[in-house]
Structure formats: structure tokens, C-alpha cells
Ligand code: SF4
């Protein structure tokens with residue numbers, strides 16, 4: 383019964399999704415033989431529970447697009463590269479989670495972990511804008527996104543806790559003289575801007 | 587050796603001690619560092635989560651600047667910047683079309699020949715050639731270090747030439763021992779600290795850091811030694827948080843390898859910004875001095 387299910391789903395949907403993801407991520411996902419060496423070393427395994435890198439690959443191979451594009455591992459993956467270093471078939475699941483995040487964004491899906499999404503977007507946006515990452519500027523942009531989404535949900539408790547924990551952290555850095563008051567900028571931002579426009583996907 | 591030096595954004599801000607220490611230590615070992623002109627952000631671990639092209643394009647511009655200035659080797663202290671620059675160079679060399687597309691927008695073209703190194707490489711070479719040992723003016727006796735590599739120094743999302751071992755690296759240990767310190771064999775030296783997840787997924791990150799800390803402590807370490815500015819910040823700044831979750835009262839200073847090598851080379855406490863840590867390393871340094879005195883007396 384189980385086997386038949388597996389054979390049944392390896393139809394057009396499965397072929398299409400695996401080919402798309404294998405191509406974009408440049409990973410030979412079809413050679414995964416479910417040995418789970420990746421799972422054994424994944425640091426977020428305890429947080430994602432059922433969903434380990436091998437199961438994510440399986441999900442893609444079976445063509446479950448909806449699940450594959452928006453699940454806990456895609457958003458929790460730390461890009462620690464442990465799975466890919468250990469995989470006997472050279473599959474870097476970190477590349478797959480990155481591809482899936484990009485696809486989810488292109489399809490305008492609501493991200494499962496909005497804060498993670500906000501952070502990476504704020505990072506790239508502000509770094510492209512100034513040509514360099516400014517820690518204060520990045521955190522301000524990130525906080526603005528997070529607080530705005532709290533406000534929309536009317537989650538004032540989360541709002542308070544975000545503000546207080548970030549303020550505390552900022553103050554402790556300041557006390558140690560590790561908070562930088564100046565702004566660092568690169569003239570290369572123009573070249574970067576042109577490169578970003580060429581690729582065009584990031585700004586969504 | 588004359589290196590093209592890429593500090594990266596963090597080293598100009600919260601991790602500025604690593605920038606200063608790297609310059610001082612490498613100068614003391616007879617190397618020259620020239621900061622590359624008008625460098626930009628490498629995109630860190632965020633760019634690849636949004637866009638495969640930008641992941642390569644952002645570090646590419648820096649490679650182009652370093653190459654057109656005529657350097658053969660680029661030195662990058664920050665592990666994330668180092669990793670991303672290596673990845674960009676490798677991907678462009680594998681894919682000439684990608685390289686060309688990026689080059690068409692750059693004032694300084696990428697050839698893709700420059701060697702990209704972390705500062706662990708010159709430090710390790712100095713240790714191996716015994717030059718470091720000869721220049722040591724203050725042995726690191728009493729330092730029992732858990733050398734913590736994290737992710738980005740030894741693991742990459744594609745095949746690269748790596749001098750150290752990916753799963754059980756040993757460059758930091760070799761450097762410390764050449765400077766008279768003791769290092770430990772331990773389990774979590776390449777385990778992930780959570781990196782930027784401390785900002786957006788704190789519970790998960792605290793669990794990971796607790797695991798790293800507990801292993802280092804159980805093996806008898808009196809400090810954690812790292813090179814990555816994110817690992818250093820996380821393990822240091824969040825130590826109260828993850829230790830209180832685990833009910834641990836001991837604290838361990840989290841030092842950059844350049845701090846310890848700097849001390850061994852005779853640089854001063856303030857000169858190395860050792861007073862800028864969340865967990866104060868002063869008790870460890872007193873222990874060092876005490877050991878040195880007993881050794882001198884015997
Ligand atoms: S380690 Fe590789 S082959 Fe084994 S289950 Fe994971 S992805 Fe598949």
C-alpha cells in the first residue's frame with residue numbers, strides 16, 4: 383500500500399517539482415537514498431521534530447509542493463552545512479531550503495516564520511542601500527518590520543517584549559563600547575544596485 | 587607576505603576588537619595588510635536566502651577590487667565573510683557565464699585567481715614553521731581552551747579546497763599550543779551556535795549554545811576560543827541567558843584566537859580590547875600570571 387502511494391505520486395507533479403528544485407538549487411536530490419546521515423547532524427532537528435533534511439528531500443521528490451514550500455525546516459534551517467558535508471551523495475539540503483524560501487517568496491506565500499523572513503530581507507535591503515551593513519540601521523529596519531506586524535495582529539505583549547529585549551541588548555553593547563555610533567558606507571552601492579536590478583528578485 | 591585585507595562590516599562595528607587584533611598580530615608576525623578600497627558588504631548568510639545571483643555578486647565586487655590592485659591573496663578574519671567570498675569565487679569559476687554577467691557591471695573585473703584565506707592560515711603556518719613559538723614572549727600557560735570553530739570556517743555548501751579537516755579541524759589548537767596554551771578534544775567544536783537566529787528564533791539558538799557550553803565545561807575548559815565574530819558575540823553576550831536556563835553558575839570567557847595570540851606576542855590587555863567582553867576574562871588572565879610565576883620560580 384505504502385509503496386503504491388509512493389509510485390502514484392511520482393507523476394507529473396513530482397517530476398516537475400524535483401526537476402525545478404534540483405535545477406535551481408544545483409543539488410542531485412534524485413540520488414538521495416534516505417540514509418539520514420543529514421538528519422543525525424542537523425542542529426535544528428529537535429526544534430523541527432518530524433521534519434529532518436532527508437524528509438524535506440523526500441517531500442520534494444514526491445511532489446508535495448505546498449508542504450515543501452512552507453514548512454518548519456525551510457524556515458528554521460541555519461545554513462550550517464552539516465547535512466551537505468556528511469551526505470554520501472553530495473546533497474546540500476541548505477541549498478534546497480534556500481531555493482524553497484526563494485520560491486515561497488516568488489509565490490507570495492505568507493512565511494511560516496515571519497521574523498526570520500524579516501531579518502534576511504532587512505539585511506539585504508539595508509546592505510544594498512548603504513553598500514555596507516550598519517548594525518544599528520539593520521536592527522532598526524528589522525524592528526520596524528516586526529513591530530508593524532505585531533501592530534497588525536494587535537499583539538502588544540510581543541511588541542513590548544521585542545522592544546525591551548532589543549533595548550537591553552543595545553544598552554549592554556553600548557556599555558562595553560561595542561556599539562558603533564558612526565555610519566559605514568561604500569560607494570560600491572551603485573554597482574551593487576545595478577547587479578541587484580539585474581537579478582531583480584530580491585526586492586519583493 | 588603582503589595581503590589584501592577585507593575586514594567586513596561587523597569588524598568595523600561590534601566586532602572591532604577582532605579587526606584591531608588581527609592587524610596587530612599579523613604585523614607582529616611580519617605580514618603586511620592593505621585594506622581593500624571601498625569594499626562592500628558580502629551579503630553574509632542573508633543574501634543566499636533571497637537570491638542566488640546576489641549571493642555571488644556581492645562578494646564578487648570585493649574580489650575584483652583586490653585582484654585589480656595586484657594582490658595574490660586576500661585575508662578575511664570574519665568567518666561568514668570568508669565563507670561567502672570563497673563560495674562566490676568558486677561559483678564564478680565553475681560558471682564562466684555567471685562571472686561574465688557580474689563582470690559586466692563591475693568597475694574592477696573578477697579574474698577569480700586570488701587566493702582567499704581566513705587569518706587562521708597565516709597563524710597556522712607561523713605555528714608550523716615554529717616562527718610563532720620563537721616570537722612568543724609570554725607563554726599561554728594556564729589557558730585550557732575549547733577551540734570553537736562553528737560552521738563557516740570548515741563547512742561549505744559546495745566543494746572547495748580546504749586545508750583543515752572539515753569535521754575535526756585542528757588549526758586553532760595548533761596555533762594555541764605553539765603559543766604555550768593547552769587545548770581540548772571535545773565534541774561540539776563545529777556545532778552551530780544559531781548565528782543570527784538569536785535575533786529571530788532565540789529559543790532554538792539558546793538551546794544550541796547551551797549544548798556547546800556544557801560540553802566545553804564538562805571537558806574542563808577555562809575559556810572558549812573562536813574566530814567568528816557571530817559565534818563570539820553569541821556565546822559571550824547570551825551566556826547569562828543560556829546558562830540560567832541550564833541552571834549553571836560557572837561562566838567561561840569567550841575569546842578571539844587573535845586575543846590569545848596577541849597576549850602571547852606581548853601585546854597588552856587594553857591594546858587587545860580584552861576589557862570589552864560580556865564575561866570578564868580578567869580571572870583567566872590572573873590564573874595565567876599565577877602559573878607563569880610558579881613556572882618561573884621552579
Ligand atoms: S544524507 Fe544525503 S542521501 Fe542520506 S538521507 Fe540525507 S540527503 Fe539523502
Ligand code: SF4
Pocket residue numbers: 420423424425426435458459460461462463464465466475476479
Ligand atoms: S544546513 Fe540546515 S538542514 Fe542542513 S543540517 Fe544545517 S540546519 Fe539542518
